[in-house]
Amino acid sequence: MSYDCVCDYDVSFYRARIRKARKPHKCEECGSTIRPGEKYEHAFGICEGWTYSPNTCMPCRDLRQWVKNNVPCFCWAHGSMIDDAKEAIEEARHRAPQETVGLLFGFLRRKVMLDRANRERRAA
Numbered sequence: 717m718s719y720d721c722v723c724d725y726d727v728s729f730y731r732a733r734i735r736k737a738r739k740p741h742k743c744e745e746c747g748s749t750i751r752p753g754e755k756y757e758h759a760f761g762i763c764e765g766w767t768y769s770p771n772t773c774m775p776c777r778d779l780r781q782w783v784k785n786n787v788p789c790f791c792w793a794h795g796s797m798i799d800d801a802k803e804a805i806e807e808a809r810h811r812a813p814q815e816t817v818g819l820l821f822g823f824l825r826r827k828v829m830l831d832r833a834n835r836e837r838r839a840a
Contacts, residue, residue: 721789725763732759744770745780745797748834759794770794775830782826786819798827 735758741750750756750773757772772780776797783801784790787808792800805823809816 721791723789723791725791725793727761727763730759730761732757734758741771743773743776744794745772745776746830746834748773748837751837761794768794772797775833779823779826779830783823786822 734755737750737752737754737756739752741756742748743750743756750771755774757774757777758769759772760769761767772794780792780797780801783792783804787801787804789807790801790804792804801823805816805819809820
């Protein structure tokens with residue numbers, strides 16, 4: 717599968733690091749609470765002149781990495797990564813249906829695991 721990839725985000729600076737939470741944070745992607753002691757990704761960026769510093773729980777980060785590994789062009793933004801991932805997968809399936817058999821199933825399976833993990837974290 718090959719096609720041109722054009723991401724139209726004007727990011728002039730971006731840095732992401734894994735941290736261990738000392739206080740509760742909210743995941744920018746799924747909205748779950750990142751509890752003290754849990755690892756999470758903290759990012760800082762400058763996009764089109766605006767600064768942002770989102771936090772992402774590890775299950776959402778893992779989902780994002782899986783999509784990046786399986787979709788040739790995955791343009792995403794913090795806060796809408798899950799929707800962007802589904803859209804990128806649907807576009808890949810449209811462009812190369814024979815080469816992407818099982819891709820949507822793999823994504824949805826991981827999304828269900830993410831939702832379950834979030835329910836368990838809320839219940840604990």
